[in-house]
Amino acid sequence: MSKRIDVNDLNVYYGDFLAVEGVNMVIEARSVTALIGPSGCGKSTFLRTLNRMHEVIPKAYVTGKAVMDGQDLYGPGVDPVEVRRQVGMVFQRPNPFPTMSIADNVLAGVRLNNRRISRSDATDLVERSLTGANLWNEVKDRLDRPGSSLSGGQQQRLCIARAIAVEPQVLLMDEPCSALDPISTLAIEDLIAELKNNYTIVIVTHNMQQAARVSDRTGFFNIAGTGKPGHLIEMDDTTTMFSTPSVKATEDYISGRFG
């Protein structure tokens, strides 16, 4: 259960403002794709178009194509709700539902759209998802405690458990470790390495070492100046990107000699 995404000539607009222009990208199944680039270049904007989360923002829209295993994500009659079930998302700040217990948080997505789940299935799924997110051992004795009673790193893993509980094809992560300490960050990175056996993962990060450690392919976004649209400058295997990138700007950015 993982699919590849082909992005073709994608433009993203916020009203009149063209935020990201002309992205062509192949996101391979069962791999980790890292998106890097300076602040404001449109990484989050682009990422959110992959599960149509940009539509939450009034007046935001895209032109171009994003095709997941032959299915056009923007095709007529495609329900964004369905797209988001297939393409899950983990946010920069951990956001478990504070009004729900840990177990209910894991089941939050499964219970949507009138889906019913028997109690024993639910128990299994909670254990499976939390184990998948490397959190089971830490929380198995307090599944009925509120999700907000966990540490930041645990909360983020809870969010990952919640995202994988609905068995998506693709998992998008927008700076999932930027609010975490180094140890929690390592825990999440290990988790990403495991998850890629089953999922297609796209991760935005500001941390070069992290991109180098976890990803198979890396895409570098850049922006010519404020008010200009962001572009995908270069995309290649991570090892190539970090050793011999073909564009000078990539090399400057990666080596820290930037702007």
Place this chain on the structure above:
Amino acid sequence: MAVTDSPPSEPEAPPKVRAGRAPGRLGNRVFQGISTASGIFILVILAAVAIFLLVRAWPAVTAAPSAFEDVGFMLGRDLWSWVWPLLFGTAISSVIALVVAVPLSIGIGLFISHYAPRRLAQGLGYLIDLLAAIPSVIFGLWGIQWLQPLVSPLFTWLSTNPATAWLEENVGPTIFSGYQAPARNILTAGLVLAIMVLPIITATVREVFLQTPRLHEEASLALGATRWEMIRQAVLPFGRSGVISATMLGLGRALGETMAVLMVLSPGYLINFFLLQPGQHQSIAANIASHFPEASGIGVDALIASGLILFVMTFGVNLVARWIIARRAEFSGAN
């Protein structure tokens, strides 16, 4: 290092922790004084009201039952058998008001906060606030002139439809039995109250719903929630304690509302659930207003005693609300 033309300055003495008082101390003190005084002032007022009620009600509370025989409006009853029906009337009219107003307010609040386009939402918001500014006498007039004729056919139907008739025949009288026009009954009063408490509840829940963290809404949507599911998953749980507070605000207003009930309801002093019959119920506040001018002696004390009970009732309602909110504070998102 930036290079400057200025000559090298001699090494400065390291900054010391300044002795003496920090500047702005006075402002702090003044402000603290004012806010403490305001807090105490509120407590004092509350205590003064409570003490006034207690002191003035005491003669009635301790009087022998026979003492009230001469008080005309008490119909020869002693204090408690006179007050219970009033308490009941107050409670039932307020409950009707909340049963109607709370779901409606949540609906309107959600529509304004999460469904309506920006412009429309703003307009609606103003409209609701305007509704709050209408004096209750006007609501009373409106209830008599407009609402009563409007609901009369509905009430007739409720009272005479086959289901009610069947129940009356086989089980006994229902809450809808025995409607008599005009609709000067407790249900009409409750409906008028519902309209009156609608603005305050709507305005409060709308604010609460608007404060739902974007993060939680997006968490829900990213899991594949529809808008309504997102509202159930993120907005309503987050707004739960706010909805309870808003309900209590509304209840406070409904319990104490005098004019509209006085004008709409044909009073009675019974305890029953015949919502559509006139002359069955009366609320404490409306009762005080209608009898205070003619009351004298122990009658005044009795009315004040009923006021004390209303006071205690509102107080109790608030305590319970707080307890409900506190009980699940851990899951509230405030931490």
